[in-house]
Amino acid sequence: MNSKKTVTIFSPATVANVNCGFDVLGFAIEGMGDIITLTKVPKNGIRITSITGATLPLEASKNVAGVAGLAMLEYLKVDFGFELQIKKGIPLGSGTGGSAASAAAVVFGINQFLENPLSLEELAYFGMKGEVVASGNEHADNVAPAIFGGFTLIPGYDPFEVVSLPTPANLYVTIIHPHLVINTKDAREILPKVVPLQHAIQQAGYLAGFVSGLYTSNYNLISRSLKDVLIEPYRKELLPLFDKAKNIALQTGALGFGISGSGPSMFALCKGEEIADAVSEKLNSLYQTSEIKIDTHVSKVSEKGSRVISVYEE
Amino acid sequence: MNSKKTVTIFSPATVANVNCGFDVLGFAIEGMGDIITLTKVPKNGIRITSITGATLPLEASKNVAGVAGLAMLEYLKVDFGFELQIKKGIPLGSGTGGSAASAAAVVFGINQFLENPLSLEELAYFGMKGEVVASGNEHADNVAPAIFGGFTLIPGYDPFEVVSLPTPANLYVTIIHPHLVINTKDAREILPKVVPLQHAIQQAGYLAGFVSGLYTSNYNLISRSLKDVLIEPYRKELLPLFDKAKNIALQTGALGFGISGSGPSMFALCKGEEIADAVSEKLNSLYQTSEIKIDTHVSKVSEKGSRVISVYEE
Known part of the structure; x- marks a missing residue:
């Protein structure tokens, strides 16, 4: 695999809490989201080469997408890395899951490159690791719907679990x-x-x-x-x-x-x-x-x- | 309607709370329950003529079945009454919905006599009125499954609502x-x-x-x-x-x-x-x-x- 390959991922904006479901319930919306292009590189780790649409740290260890990606790469013990180009489509600090979308996109993209070793639930777990940077605590009520789509429930964090709920048509x-x-x-x-x-x-x-x-x-x-x-x-x-x-x-x-x-x-x-x-x-x-x-x-x-x-x- | 008619109702024992659902969740079990025979009489109100299987007040206003029945009769403004024979099959004070079963049986039985003017949800509401006698507060997490069977959820009391949940087969x-x-x-x-x-x-x-x-x-x-x-x-x-x-x-x-x-x-x-x-x-x-x-x-x-x-x- 010396050829150059890039994969571009879209992850949607999300609404968390939804009145009755503080910290456990969320859903995905259409037409608004973050776009991350991943390029596989020989060097270990995550390097963010550009961020457009918002001013955010390029340093991977201070960026939600970087932290989520690094947690996943460390877990999978891969001997290469990724460069990320991040296009923020969700306004920063709007409360519609901007950080979760970036975290979701990077873990989803890495999984694609590796031919999907992890389940969507596992991706939500690593996506959540990025959220700590944004909010100071681990919660997955945005990142889970950003990955799964539709409505998701986190019935518990120990063990960590995501339940994909049905979405009424209308x-x-x-x-x-x-x-x-x-x-x-x-x-x-x-x-x-x-x-x-x-x-x-x-x-x-x-x-x-x-x-x-x-x-x-x-x-x-x-x-x-x-x-x-x-x-x-x-x-x-x-x-x-x-x-x-x-x-x-x-x-x-x-x-x-x-x-x-x-x-x-x-x-x-x-x-x-x-x-x-x-x-x-x-x-x-x-x-x-x-x-x-x-x-x-x-x-x-x-x-x-x-x-x-x-x-x-x- | 001068003929004498009696209807005998079985209402099952129930488990309420079910760990995670304090005051809102319950389910019905088999092979244990209360049996109430109702006889329609010209005189208004409820008269309890016998109670077997437990020592409980015969006075209707002090008995869960009596209170539930009276609340329902008052609401429906009927110009006759009922005599009740109560056979307690659920041990008193066992925590398996004994009072709820008696309340359920009487409201269910009255509804039968009147050709079902009330929905099961409305019956649960009147059944709950009897529960006050037993526990000092209105809750329907036993009486709802005693009426509906299976698992029931009370998502809210204002407005009062019962949701019948599916029961996995095994x-x-x-x-x-x-x-x-x-x-x-x-x-x-x-x-x-x-x-x-x-x-x-x-x-x-x-x-x-x-x-x-x-x-x-x-x-x-x-x-x-x-x-x-x-x-x-x-x-x-x-x-x-x-x-x-x-x-x-x-x-x-x-x-x-x-x-x-x-x-x-x-x-x-x-x-x-x-x-x-x-x-x-x-x-x-x-x-x-x-x-x-x-x-x-x-x-x-x-x-x-x-x-x-x-x-x-x-």
């Missing part, structure tokens, strides 16, 4: 990205260390109801389960106009509305594209009257996760 | 009933009012994993999800030899082991009857060496809930 999402900076670590520190047992029970019921709703395409149950008594009451304080935006989205027919990941993006899950478009329009109107600038993105909940978009060999 | 349960008295109210008071957020998240992940496991008949996922970091650490202190019994059950091949409802009964969920029988045998041996007397009962997880077992009309 689920769309409106992403609302306000141009604010919320540090992921700050968003964690605002949370209480202890919660009422009663709230823990309620939230578990919502999550279980949501999972059941996905298996049965029961949009009413999905809607009733998109609640969050544990996290949202604290984090919404960081998001201007959150309550107003939520009321408008629900009145417009959204199944649910909440914070995407640790914010600042918000999401509205909707039955059908029309409602998702209407939510987008109304929330653009709302924020136009404020000092906060927003972008919105309407997408189907995507069953597609990371994938090869081109292979080049000479 | 699930058996061993019930271990130690002859101890644990007051349901005491078992609630031993619980903490607040829990670490981290434990709440873990437990929600287990419950969601368990629900997913039921939909996909994934026994490994079911097994890994039968964990309880919120309740068991406190309540197991009330149960002699709990840790030993759990270790033995898991080593014998049980998918999981935990406290049935608020105890003192314990349960082992097993894949296949052979393992359930083996668990029963080993735990009988364990407790024979102690001062605690136990009964064990092996059953399939039953898809059958409350049902008519005889109708008599003259």
Whole structure:
């Protein structure tokens, strides 16, 4: 293998937490993602040769994609390395899984080069190793859907496990990205260390109801389960106009509305594209009257996760 | 309708909480239950004419079956009443849903007489009204499976909702009933009012994993999800030899082991009857060496809930 080969991977943006599933639930969206081109090189390790679309460290040990790739290469004990060209398509710090997408793309790409020695679940595990750089703790609720696509559940971290959940056919999402900076670590520190047992029970019921709703395409149950008594009451304080935006989205027919990941993006899950478009329009109107600038993105909940978009060999 | 008609209903014993699903999850078992014969009478209200198998108040307003029946009759505004003969087949205070079974049987029976004006979910709601007498708070995690059969989830109480979950074909349960008295109210008071957020998240992940496991008949996922970091650490202190019994059950091949409802009964969920029988045998041996007397009962997880077992009309 002295020929030069490159593989280019697309990994989608993702919404984590999804109201009732803090740290365990997430889903993939369409039309927004990171693109990484991997080139196999004789020298061990990971070298990042370019990053476009965002200002991020080129040093592999300080970059989520680099850290994830290095963890995987070390585990597999390969005697060569990779050069990465990273194109960020997900705005930094938006709360839609930008770091997870880059980590997902690199582990998915390495696996392609090696003819898939690892399962998607194992890739999510190594992808998660990159997340530590971004958020300071290991969580896989973005990286799992960025790899698997659709909805994913992390029922537990010990042992680490990913469950791929069904995606009802008619689920769309409106992403609302306000141009604010919320540090992921700050968003964690605002949370209480202890919660009422009663709230823990309620939230578990919502999550279980949501999972059941996905298996049965029961949009009413999905809607009733998109609640969050544990996290949202604290984090919404960081998001201007959150309550107003939520009321408008629900009145417009959204199944649910909440914070995407640790914010600042918000999401509205909707039955059908029309409602998702209407939510987008109304929330653009709302924020136009404020000092906060927003972008919105309407997408189907995507069953597609990371994938090869081109292979080049000479 | 001046003829005399009686309807006799069987409602099964149930296991609530099921490790990961405190207050929201339960399932029905076979071969153990309460039997109530209802006779329609001109006089409004509920009159309990006999109770066999246990010593319980005949006064309707102090009896779970009476309270549940009265709540339903009041809601339906009927201008007649019922006499009840109650045969308790579930040991009082065993933690296997005895009060729920009686409440379930009476509301199911009244519904039969009235040609089913209420849905099973509505019956669970009125059945729950009886539970207040027994435990001091409204919960439906026993009464829902006693009515629906199989596994049921209560994703929320506002609005009140019951989700009937699938029952994998090969699930058996061993019930271990130690002859101890644990007051349901005491078992609630031993619980903490607040829990670490981290434990709440873990437990929600287990419950969601368990629900997913039921939909996909994934026994490994079911097994890994039968964990309880919120309740068991406190309540197991009330149960002699709990840790030993759990270790033995898991080593014998049980998918999981935990406290049935608020105890003192314990349960082992097993894949296949052979393992359930083996668990029963080993735990009988364990407790024979102690001062605690136990009964064990092996059953399939039953898809059958409350049902008519005889109708008599003259």
